[in-house]
Amino acid sequence: MIARRFSNLPESCGAIRSSFFCAIILLAGCGPLGRPNAASPPVAPAPIDRLATRETRALFASLRALAPAHTLFGHQDDLAYGYGWTGDPGRSDVKSVAGSYPAVYGWDVGDIFASGKGPLRYDPLRADKLRAWILSGYRRGGVITMSWHMPNPVAHSDAWDVATPAVARILPGGDHHAAFLADLDIAARFFRSLRAPDGSLVPVIFRPWHEQTGDWFWWGAAHCTADQFNALWRMTVARLRADGVHNLLYAYSTDVFDTPEDYLARYPGDDVVDILGFDDYHGIASRATLPQFEQRIRTVVTLAGSRGKIAAVTETGLEAIPDAIWWTDILGRGLDDVPGAAWVLVWRNANPANDRKEHFFAPYPGQKSAADFVQFTRDPRILLEDELPDLYARQR
Structure with missing residues (x-):
C-alpha cells in the first residue's frame, strides 16, 4: 500500500508510484531476461548474499x-522506551510528536543476552521482547537495523573495554576463537527466528563493528590492524552465512572522516558490504560544522554509487536537542543540500538517571524542538513509516 505522500503526489511529480516500482524491478535485476544464472554476473547491483531472501533483495x-x-527517518530503541516511560505498548516519542512511527527502527543484538559481566548468556525473555518489537515495526512496513555493542570477548566486560586486546585472540588460531564463534551462532539463531506471520524471514540491516575508525571500542583502529579488522568482518559474515542466515544486509559504518581514503582505510571489500554508512555527532553540532557533515554525505554517496551499494547516515543526533530549530536548520538542511542517503538514524531517548545529564536524541511532546521536528518530517525528502511504499514487495 502506498501511503499518503505517494498517493497524493500531483502528475507533475512523474507518477512516482509507477516509476518507483519499475525502478525496484530494474534495480533488482528481475526484468525480461529473468534471474541471472550462477555463472553470470548480476544485471544490476544486488545484495552480496546470492542466497538472500526475496524480501531482503526487495529491501x-x-x-x-x-x-x-x-x-x-530512523530512531534507536524507539518502541522499547522513551523520555519518561518504559515498555508502554505501542508508544513512541516520534509518533507522539509527529503522528507516525519512524520509518527505520534501530536495535542492538546485545539485547538478546543477559545483562552483567561474564561470558555471554542468551536470555530468552529479553530475546522475546526484542523480537516482538522488531516484528511490530516490520509488520507496519518499517525497516530494521541492528548494531552490536558486543562486550569485550576476552575480558567479558563491555564494548568500551579497550585495555584488554581482543581482536587477534578471536581470529582463527586465537585462544578465544571458538568461544567467539559460539556467540555468533547465538546471534544467527536469533536472526533466523525473526519470522513474519506468513513465515518469511524479516530482513535486517546488520551493522557490526561500527565506528571502527575510532578508538573507544575494543575493535577500534587503535586496538587492531586494518588486516585484523578486515579478517574480523569477513569471519563474521562467513560464519553467519554458514549458520544459514540469509536475511541480512551488511552495513559498513565508520566514525567521522575527512577524505575517501580515510573512509576506506578499513573497508573489508565490496563482496562483504551492502551499505556504506557513517556515524556523525560532530558535523551536525552547529551551522559552523555543517559543511563537514555535507562533505561526508557527498563522499559516502559517491563511493556507494560507484560500487552499486546503498549510502546512509547510520547514526547521528544532537544530545538533548537544545537548538529549537536544529531539525530544519541543521540536519534537514544537510540532507536536502546533499541528497542520496537512504536513511538517517538518531540515537535513543534514555531517561535521566542519577546525576547523568539528559540523554535523548528525538523530541518528546513539549520538548523545545518538537514543533521544528514536525516541520522537518513534512519535508518531501523525509519519510516516516506511514509514508512508505511497500519496501518488501516480493520479486517475481
Whole structure:
C-alpha cells in the first residue's frame, strides 16, 4: 500500500508510484531476461548474499530506488522506551510528536543476552521482547537495523573495554576463537527466528563493528590492524552465512572522516558490504560544522554509487536537542543540500538517571524542538513509516 505522500503526489511529480516500482524491478535485476544464472554476473547491483531472501533483495532494491529523492527517518530503541516511560505498548516519542512511527527502527543484538559481566548468556525473555518489537515495526512496513555493542570477548566486560586486546585472540588460531564463534551462532539463531506471520524471514540491516575508525571500542583502529579488522568482518559474515542466515544486509559504518581514503582505510571489500554508512555527532553540532557533515554525505554517496551499494547516515543526533530549530536548520538542511542517503538514524531517548545529564536524541511532546521536528518530517525528502511504499514487495 502506498501511503499518503505517494498517493497524493500531483502528475507533475512523474507518477512516482509507477516509476518507483519499475525502478525496484530494474534495480533488482528481475526484468525480461529473468534471474541471472550462477555463472553470470548480476544485471544490476544486488545484495552480496546470492542466497538472500526475496524480501531482503526487495529491501535492497527499494532503498536504492528511494535514496535519490527520499531519506527514511530512523530512531534507536524507539518502541522499547522513551523520555519518561518504559515498555508502554505501542508508544513512541516520534509518533507522539509527529503522528507516525519512524520509518527505520534501530536495535542492538546485545539485547538478546543477559545483562552483567561474564561470558555471554542468551536470555530468552529479553530475546522475546526484542523480537516482538522488531516484528511490530516490520509488520507496519518499517525497516530494521541492528548494531552490536558486543562486550569485550576476552575480558567479558563491555564494548568500551579497550585495555584488554581482543581482536587477534578471536581470529582463527586465537585462544578465544571458538568461544567467539559460539556467540555468533547465538546471534544467527536469533536472526533466523525473526519470522513474519506468513513465515518469511524479516530482513535486517546488520551493522557490526561500527565506528571502527575510532578508538573507544575494543575493535577500534587503535586496538587492531586494518588486516585484523578486515579478517574480523569477513569471519563474521562467513560464519553467519554458514549458520544459514540469509536475511541480512551488511552495513559498513565508520566514525567521522575527512577524505575517501580515510573512509576506506578499513573497508573489508565490496563482496562483504551492502551499505556504506557513517556515524556523525560532530558535523551536525552547529551551522559552523555543517559543511563537514555535507562533505561526508557527498563522499559516502559517491563511493556507494560507484560500487552499486546503498549510502546512509547510520547514526547521528544532537544530545538533548537544545537548538529549537536544529531539525530544519541543521540536519534537514544537510540532507536536502546533499541528497542520496537512504536513511538517517538518531540515537535513543534514555531517561535521566542519577546525576547523568539528559540523554535523548528525538523530541518528546513539549520538548523545545518538537514543533521544528514536525516541520522537518513534512519535508518531501523525509519519510516516516506511514509514508512508505511497500519496501518488501516480493520479486517475481
